[in-house]
Amino acid sequence: MDQIVREMVEDFGPDRFAFFVYLGLTGIIIVSIVGFFLLSWSWITAIVLVFITFLVWRHLSLYSEHPRPQTGRRWITRRDPSTPNTAGLPAVYFLYILGSGGHTTEMLETIRRKFAPQTNLHRRYLVTTGDTDSLHRVAQLEALIRRCFPDARAGTMDAFRVPRARRVHQPLWTAPLTCLGTAIAAVNALTREPDARPSTRHGGQFKYPHVVLTNGPATGFIVCLVAHLLKLLYVVPPSRLKMVYVESWARSRRLSLTGRLFWWSGIADLFCVQHEELASRLGARAVFVGSVAERLAPPG
Amino acid sequence: MTNGFHGVGGDSDSDSASSFGSEPVTAAQARELKNKEIDFLKGHCQAHQTTAPPRPPQLPGRHCLVTVGATAGFRSLLEEVSSAGFLVCLACHGYATLELQCGPDLDTISARVARLTDEERCGISVVCFGYTTEMQSHILVCRGEANVRPAGCVISHGGTGTVGEVLSVGAPLIVVANSTLMDNHQLELAESLENEGRAVVGHLGTLVNAVDIIADRITQGTLDALPPYCPPSFPVSAADRVTLFDWMVLTCYPAEFAAQMNALNQAVPAANLANARLQQPGRNGNRLPEAVNNQGDNGMLQLDLEPETGLAAPPGAGDGIQNGDRNAPIVNGNGYFINGMVQPN
Numbered sequence: 001m002d003q004i005v006r007e008m009v010e011d012f013g014p015d016r017f018a019f020f021v022y023l024g025l026t027g028i029i030i031v032s033i034v035g036f037f038l039l040s041w042s043w044i045t046a047i048v049l050v051f052i053t054f055l056v057w058r059h060l061s062l063y064s065e066h067p068r069p070q071t072g073r074r075w076i077t078r079r080d081p082s083t084p085n086t087a088g089l090p091a092v093y094f095l096y097i098l099g100s101g102g103h104t105t106e107m108l109e110t111i112r113r114k115f116a117p118q119t120n121l122h123r124r125y126l127v128t129t130g131d132t133d134s135l136h137r138v139a140q141l142e143a144l145i146r147r148c149f150p151d152a153r154a155g156t157m158d159a160f161r162v163p164r165a166r167r168v169h170q171p172l173w174t175a176p177l178t179c180l181g182t183a184i185a186a187v188n189a190l191t192r193e194p195d196a197r198p199s200t201r202h203g204g205q206f207k208y209p210h211v212v213l214t215n216g217p218a219t220g221f222i223v224c225l226v227a228h229l230l231k232l233l234y235v236v237p238p239s240r241l242k243m244v245y246v247e248s249w250a251r252s253r254r255l256s257l258t259g260r261l262f263w264w265s266g267i268a269d270l271f272c273v274q275h276e277e278l279a280s281r282l283g284a285r286a287v288f289v290g291s292v293a294e295r296l297a298p299p300g
Numbered sequence: 301m302t303n304g305f306h307g308v309g310g311d312s313d314s315d316s317a318s319s320f321g322s323e324p325v326t327a328a329q330a331r332e333l334k335n336k337e338i339d340f341l342k343g344h345c346q347a348h349q350t351t352a353p354p355r356p357p358q359l360p361g362r363h364c365l366v367t368v369g370a371t372a373g374f375r376s377l378l379e380e381v382s383s384a385g386f387l388v389c390l391a392c393h394g395y396a397t398l399e400l401q402c403g404p405d406l407d408t409i410s411a412r413v414a415r416l417t418d419e420e421r422c423g424i425s426v427v428c429f430g431y432t433t434e435m436q437s438h439i440l441v442c443r444g445e446a447n448v449r450p451a452g453c454v455i456s457h458g459g460t461g462t463v464g465e466v467l468s469v470g471a472p473l474i475v476v477a478n479s480t481l482m483d484n485h486q487l488e489l490a491e492s493l494e495n496e497g498r499a500v501v502g503h504l505g506t507l508v509n510a511v512d513i514i515a516d517r518i519t520q521g522t523l524d525a526l527p528p529y530c531p532p533s534f535p536v537s538a539a540d541r542v543t544l545f546d547w548m549v550l551t552c553y554p555a556e557f558a559a560q561m562n563a564l565n566q567a568v569p570a571a572n573l574a575n576a577r578l579q580q581p582g583r584n585g586n587r588l589p590e591a592v593n594n595q596g597d598n599g600m601l602q603l604d605l606e607p608e609t610g611l612a613a614p615p616g617a618g619d620g621i622q623n624g625d626r627n628a629p630i631v632n633g634n635g636y637f638i639n640g641m642v643q644p645n
Contacts (some may be wrong), residue, residue, distance in 0.1 A: 067551065084546040084560060092549050101371035105461030115535050133370050136433060141491040144534060168372045168481070210552045211545055239552045244545060250460040250489035270548060275492075292542050293460075295468035295532060 002100040009177040021235070022184075030076075038275045058232045059266075065238065066269045087118045087141045091197070092207035099212070101170075104134040106215050106249060106293035108141050113156025113292060115145065121155025122197055122206055122244040126189055128219055138172065155194035160189040179222045186226040190241070208240040215246045215293065221258045246272040251295045253277060335419075361396020363441045365546050369459045370431060373404040374478050376504055381455060382412050384420035389508040391422035395452065398426045399438060406430040425532035435465060442471035445519070446525035453514045455502060458486025463493070468532070472523055473499040474510045 036044060086092050087168070096111065098104045111123075127134045138159060145154045162185040166175045190208065195198060197206035212227055214220030224243045230236040245268040247259045252275040255263060263269045272289045273279045279288035366381045368374035378400060380386060390398060402409045410428045432438065444451025453472040456462045466473045475493060477486035493499040500517075502510035518524055535541070550557045 066635065067548075084543055084550045086546045086549050089549065089553055089556060092546075094545070094549075100367055102459040102461035102464075105464060109464070110542070112534060113536055113540070114545055116541065116546075117535070133431075133433070148534060164415055210549045213545065230415055239554070242548050242552065244548055250458070250485065252492045253488055254485075256485065270544075272544070289542075289544055292544070293464070 012177065016191035017193075021187050021191070023188075041126070055232055057262070059228075060209045062228075062231060062238065063266050066266075067168055087120070089120060091122070091202060091210070092118060092120050093122045093124070093197075093206055093209045093211075095126065095212045097212065097217065097220040097223055098128075098131070098134045098138070099215075099219060100128065100131050100134060102248070102250070103216045104131075104137060105247075107213070107266060108137055108244065110213070110215070110293045111296050117149045117153035118155065119152045121156060122194055123157040124189070124194065124209060125157070125159040126186075126219070126223060127159060127161055128217075129161050130164065156194065158194050158196065160185075160192075162186055162219060162223070164188060165222045175218070179218070182219055182222045183226050186223040187230070189216040190223070190227055190230065191236075208236050210240060210242060212241055212243045214243070216248045216256055216258050220245070221261050224267055225265075242269045243267060244270045244272065246289070247278065249272060249274045249291055251275070251278060253281075255282075316458055325590070358390055359447070360449055362390075362394050362450050363397045363399070364390055364395050364455065365399045365401070365438050365442050365452070366455045367401040367435070367438075367457065367462055368403045368405075368478075369457050369462055371459070372478065372481060373402075374457050374476075375405045377455070377457065377476050377478075378402055379412070380504060380507055382409060382416070382426065384416065386507060386511075387420060387424050387426075389418075389511055391424055393511060394450065395424060397425070398401065398424050400426065400428045401432065401435075401438070402428055402430055404430075420435045421464050435462070436469065439466050439469045440529060442466075443469050443529055444471075444524040444526055451518050451523040451526075453511065455507065455510075458489050460489065463489065463499070467493075467498055469529060470526055472514045472518065474502040474507070474514060475499045476502040476504065476507070496506055 019280050035047070039047075055237060096107055098107055125138050127138070127215060142157055148154075163178065163181040165179045165182040166172075167178075170178070190212075192209050199207065212224060214224060224245070227236070227241045227243060231238060231241055245259070245262045251259065251273070255278070263270060263285075270283060270287060271282075272287050272292070273282065274293065276288050279286045308311065366378065368377060381398070387398070400409060401412070406428060413426050413428055416426070439454055441449070442452035442454050443449075451472055454466045455474045455476060456466060458475050459478045463473065463475060473493075475486075475490040477484065479487070490499070492502045494501045500510050500513050540591045550560060565590060
């Protein structure tokens with residue numbers, strides 16, 4: 001079973017879409033450098049200002065479409081199993097970003113707590129290079145799912161490797177370099193269509209993940225930033241790549257650094273916390289969801 | 301009352317009791333001092349032994365597991381638990397095995413353990429290993445079960461993965477925050493667990509106190525005689541399943557989302573319609589009929605259903621509620637709203 005996961009882990013593979021993205025970026029950089037030398041300062045300022053205004057306007061328009069809980073109310077995770085019913089949808093595609101150690105444990109526990117067998121499921125896991133422990137545990141979870149549901153109801157899966165955004169104890173000033181490496185690989189991971197779900201069979205329904213779920217590692221923030229950028233520039237339709245950030249169960253009073261980044265940048269469609277104290281501290285935008293990452297204890 | 305025993309463990313380079321005096325001590329004097337410490341500790345343990353939990357003779361000895369996690373090391377914790385003073389304390393409480401999950405410090409700690417004399421070990425078998433993929437099985441040995449084994453304890457760093465796993469297995473837990481990590485975030489988890497009474501916070505230098513507290517809890521509670529462990533079922537039952545993320549997927553298909561929200565609206569009993577406020581995301585989302593929708597803002601998937609059974613609202617659940625008790629959300633311990641139809645467990 002581990003072998004299955006190892007075969008599916010892909011590094012930067014051949015993908016026309018990501019290739020065009022990089023080509024476009026390189027072209028823009030070249031044009032910018034040429035323009036910097038050829039144009040007068042007033043032109044450069046004007047163009048840069050227009051571009052920044054466009055980005056800000058796009059960001060605000062996306063932000064206003066975020067689901068937002070009403071003041072004083074709390075989010076509901078319904079106990080009625082008939083809704084929401086996603087079995088009839090053409091595709092249900094989740095992207096899970098796995099950090100190391102406790103982040104992976106929490107994420108896998110969340111996946112276990114939310115799993116329901118459906119044939120339209122696809123799960124993509126993002127693991128960081130060198131994190132064999134997370135990969136092993138993902139393989140265990142997938143083996144468990146396949147054992148319980150040997151038919152097509154287990155859904156399909158694949159896994160991608162991205163460079164780590166920040167190692168433990170890595171000084172923060174060196175982080176931008178490593179984050180750039182992560183961002184470049186993230187484009188591929190976000191846009192590469194799963195091999196198990198080609199568009200010839202499913203239309204374009206599985207092209208982009210519906211929901212990107214992350215719970216704390218810096219890699220998660222970088223990948224979500226890239227996803228947000230893709231949405232800003234109209235590369236990805238706004239009905240995809242919904243980002244959900246779940247703050248760690250260990251954080252009952254203060255946000256983690258990644259949590260603060262998500263909060264202040266406002267790129268997450270849903271910002272969830274697992275403790276009421278933290279939710280009341282943050283305000284209306286944070287959603288208290290209870291302990292979605294804690295393993296249910298046996299009676300006694 | 302014994303205070304920190306920094307001198308007993310010493311630094312990683314030498315075991316000499318250098319913190320007891322500034323003048324150099326010979327090896328013989330160091331051994332003498334160390335034996336005095338051990339006798340002192342044994343005396344302290346004797347005083348405690350009258351209240352120590354009795355161990356049924358046919359069951360194996362208690363098992364102590366020390367784990368530093370899979371990501372960053374925690375050498376200071378390992379050095380303290382591999383010191384003679386700590387082993388004496390364990391022996392007094394009926395422990396027979398000490399397992400050290402060392403992470404990156406396996407070589408150093410193995411060498412340190414090998415240097416312990418038999419008298420210092422006090423009959424406890426000390427096992428070291430670096431990493432494991434089967435942490436669950438190691439933790440399970442520390443869970444006390446009736447007629448199988450007495451309760452041990454797990455001394456863990458403050459990582460959510462390990463702590464969550466130990467709590468779900470039901471073994472007694474001592475959390476030691478690793479203060480070298482980013483803004484000491486592990487301390488927050490340790491303290492909130494202690495406030496809830498689910499773990500004991502251990503501080504470097506006074507771990508013996510934490511072990512004493514755990515021993516007290518074992519005597520006072522039923523930790524020695526729990527039922528056999530059964531892991532949580534997969535997939536989880538429909539009542540415990542988290543459906544939040546499925547709502548997010550549904551928002552990617554606005555037509556289907558609207559249809560399901562309407563169906564939900566129809567299913568709500570007519571008497572509750574006035575209290576249910578259903579909104580949809582986006583400025584151009586479909587609005588509900590005026591009779592139901594009385595909020596103008598583009599709010600979100602909020603569902604406040606008045607319960608049909610008379611469940612009492614917990615105190616303090618009323619911030620932002622306009623109409624008093626009738627709209628008070630009913631919440632169970634996990635933060636879920638309860639539909640009136642679901643029976644509380």
